[in-house]
Amino acid sequence: MKPLHFLIFTVLLLLGMGRGNAASTALAARPAYLELKVYHLKTSRQEAVIDSFLQHQYMPALRTAGITKIGVFKPIGNDTAADRRIYVLTPYSSLKQWEKVGQETTAKLLATGGGYVNAAHTNPAYSRLETVFIKPFEQMTDLVAPQLEAPKNERVYELRSYEGASEKIFRNKVQMFNAGGEIKLFSRLGFNAIFYGEVLFGSKMPNLLYMTSFANMQAREAHWKSFGNDPEWKKLSSLPEYQNNVSHIDIMFLRPTEYSGL
DSSP states (O other), X not given: OOHHHHHHHHHHHHHHHHHHHHHHHHHHHSOSEEEEEEEEESSHHHHHHHHHHIIXXXXXXXXXXXXXXXXXXXXXXXXXXXXXEEEEXXXXXXXXXHHHHHHHHHHHHHHHOOTTTTOOTTSOSOSEEEEEEEEEOTTOOOOOOOOOOSOTTTOEEEEEEEEOSSHHHHHHHHHHHTTTXXXXXXXXXXXXXXXXXXXXXXXXXXXXXXXXEESSHHHHHHHHHHHHHOHHHHHHHHOGGGTTOOSEEEEEEEEEOTTOOO
16 A cells, blocks of 8 residues: 555544544443433422432432432422422433442432431322433433533523324334434534433333423523524424324423532
């Protein structure tokens, strides 16, 4: 091989390896599963108990186990809602880790005690605890905190739930997000996504969940306006193969707590 050809070949090979390593890193960084806990509360006392438990017991216990990117969110207007909620998003590298951490953390927290653990049945810490188990989409990369300069109490995190009329139709919407390029479109338009994923176990099935984030509600409105007017979205949403693939949408506007890691 001539020297010049060899040099070109070497450069191309190194560039290819670099791209491959970057893709492998992104794939390795993506959690294998996400657990979304939803605490349903009736009173400000219950909310204070859960806040204290999460900040001073639950999250420290998970950080000790090596899980640091834990998101805690509350609906906007939570203070006046009849059903107050606190959402807790926790990533896991495997089912084995989820099972191991769950067992060890539960044992540790039970031994530690406190207002949450020792709440009486006549004065419980919450009215209901809901758990949703999620598998991240193939086009989702790492679970990262958004690059937002606004204070946490001004930010808007949008949690969207898309249900499908059947398993087959649901798979079509999942494909639209991944191979269809919907996730890439969100990324290009700066939606600051937290995660995209398929619900494996939950009260709403079949279902996909995703969360995007914005500096404030005005920024949220501007982003969605840009999305709706984007030529790429107009082309994608008009394709015959992607019609009628969502039967029901739920939208929840959230804010991160001051102690949230996302």
